[in-house]
Amino acid sequence: MSSTTTDSSPERAKPPGRHFEPDLRPMTRINLHPIASPMPVGFFAVAIASVIVGGMQLGVFGDDAHRAVALTILPAFVLQLIVSILAFGARDVLAASLMACFSGTWLASSLVLALEPPSGTEVLGVLNLVFAVFALLMATVAHRKRAMWFVLCVAVPRFAVASLFNLTGATWVGYVSGALGLLLGGVAMYAAFALMLEDMRGEEVLPVGRRGPAHEAVEGDLAVQLRNLERQAGVRRTL
Numbered sequence: 001m002s003s004t005t006t007d008s009s010p011e012r013a014k015p016p017g018r019h020f021e022p023d024l025r026p027m028t029r030i031n032l033h034p035i036a037s038p039m040p041v042g043f044f045a046v047a048i049a050s051v052i053v054g055g056m057q058l059g060v061f062g063d064d065a066h067r068a069v070a071l072t073i074l075p076a077f078v079l080q081l082i083v084s085i086l087a088f089g090a091r092d093v094l095a096a097s098l099m100a101c102f103s104g105t106w107l108a109s110s111l112v113l114a115l116e117p118p119s120g121t122e123v124l125g126v127l128n129l130v131f132a133v134f135a136l137l138m139a140t141v142a143h144r145k146r147a148m149w150f151v152l153c154v155a156v157p158r159f160a161v162a163s164l165f166n167l168t169g170a171t172w173v174g175y176v177s178g179a180l181g182l183l184l185g186g187v188a189m190y191a192a193f194a195l196m197l198e199d200m201r202g203e204e205v206l207p208v209g210r211r212g213p214a215h216e217a218v219e220g221d222l223a224v225q226l227r228n229l230e231r232q233a234g235v236r237r238t239l
Helices: 039-057 066-089 093-115 121-139 145-166 171-201 215-220
Strands: none
Touching: 039 066, 039 121, 039 145, 039 171, 066 093, 093 121, 093 145, 145 171, 145 215
16 A cells, blocks of 8 residues: 655745746845936036037137037037936936937037048038937927926927038028027026036925926935836846
8 A cells, every 4th residue: 555645845846847046135235326416517518518519600709610619519528428327327317318319419529520521511410410309209208307308399409400501501500500509508507507406405496397207206205216126227137
């Protein structure tokens, strides 16, 4: 007479061929490093570079000022690249993507103005057109961050008109592009100053129009900031 003994232990209960990983959540720690907001620097760089380029297009500088303008806007590339890196670390993919692409655009513009390669103006026109499309796409998802949204709303026509000026060379188009560049500089300057005051005082001082998650990011408690942290890039397994 044979008898069968059933072992109900967890190890014997596992289906064959399957691998069960231990629950590591109780011993997992995710470290966050508070930083000062880099966005004021990014928007200040946009403002300064836009005013310089706008002044050139309006004829404020001489005809031989291209290289001087190129060297003047080159630091905007470095500053916004740094801002984009910090923004990625701060888990703000929208701000990081915008600053990174602004950075690349300033670098390309600076090199074309300084080196004056053959067909460089036309190539720069295509770049400005593509950036205008990029800014338009960004504006469709940035409406809850009004400061950034307003900057994008001015950047779209500014870079679109700049593209038209690069491709056609029409003088009046250059004047319109220059005027829009000054407007972009003013809007970016306001956004930079408002965000700087907000970061300094921990509350909104000048209106920046935060809504939804952007508002909760400033007004919410720690639990709000840590919401869905386990699904953030750098924590989850893949990007």
